[in-house]
Amino acid sequence: MNLTLQYIGKVLEQPDWNFPTHRHQHFSELIFVTKGEGVVTIAGERYAVQEGDLLVYNKGVIHEEYSSQNNPLALYYSGILHPDMEMLIPFECCPVMKTKEHKNTIQSLFDLLFEEAQHKRDQYQQATQQLLTVLVVWVHRLNKENTTLNKVRNAESLAIGIKEYLDIHYLRHLTLQDIATEFHLNPYYISHVFHRKYNDSPINYILNRRMADARQMLVSTKLKISVIAHLLGYENANYFTILFKRLMTESPSQYRKRELRERINL
Known part of the structure; x- marks a missing residue:
């Protein structure tokens, strides 16, 4: 050792x-x-x-x-x-x-x-x-x-608690350290427990939550892409577009056009 x-x-x-x-x-x-x-x-x-x-x-x-x-x-x-x-x-x-x-x-x-x-x-x-x-x-x-005396933490409950916290605060610019501080735990623990439950990292989960909101706003509103970016916490609309395209393989404007073409609103 x-x-x-x-x-x-x-x-x-x-x-x-x-x-x-x-x-x-x-x-x-x-x-x-x-x-x-x-x-x-x-x-x-x-x-x-x-x-x-x-x-x-x-x-x-x-x-x-x-x-x-x-x-x-x-x-x-x-x-x-x-x-x-x-x-x-x-x-x-x-x-x-x-x-x-x-x-x-x-x-x-x-x-x-x-x-x-x-x-x-x-x-x-x-x-x-x-x-x-x-x-x-x-x-x-x-x-x-001491295993019989050990207070085994319920990792699944912890992961669920982390997810609930992220669902509430996903529009904030959270880092892994911010999440760890909130739960009084090491960032490694947070990442490990969350990934074991959801097969995803906390930061990537936040990104996916934001992009889910973006997709919804793109097809259900006529808001400008820059406004949507701002509502999701991105001051730079170009950066938002890059992230969206990386995840969805098409730009926000392309996604909007394709979805509206295929969608029938009543």
Whole structure:
């Protein structure tokens, strides 16, 4: 595995400790709770966490943490680059894992990682990479062991929700990142889940929705093509014509003439 430790740190039983909503675009985080309890929100879902829990924040996923005042959290946090893997665990898996009888093993790995990073002895970079490899192997093992506890997300429902959002907002100039932000998810997840359900990308779906409206207006109204383009959010009528022709293999004016020739209005 090609893994690099970006940072590692500790939080030591601070009753008022919290970390507000944030995300990391280029690396993932592993959190190990050594004591106490608290609440974390990951991709819009809340989880109660406690001693022995291992948390996985895939890159791009929005998250926040809050410690209990009565039983404050103590934890390790670490940032990990993994260029050969899109994510540390699959999207549909629960990001909070119970280590149970493996708690001491996971704690020992974090202890060693922290020590290597802190003292930077000879060949510490190789040591941290090897420790990270073992740790990520344990993440995959625990993920399998926790399958009965995993809160499996309903990908089909998510895809339907994305489609409903696009059906409402398709006239806006949305990017994949805009859609991902709306759903508190990574753009890769959004594209993957939507394509699996509809065999199309969200952006292409928006384009097809707009062009469906364009076809309707071309045959049911006498609006100028420039006006139709403007109503569909295109300031440049020439750009709209190019997109329409790319999709329909004929220009808007050609489409209008052909459809009106073949259509009988009552």
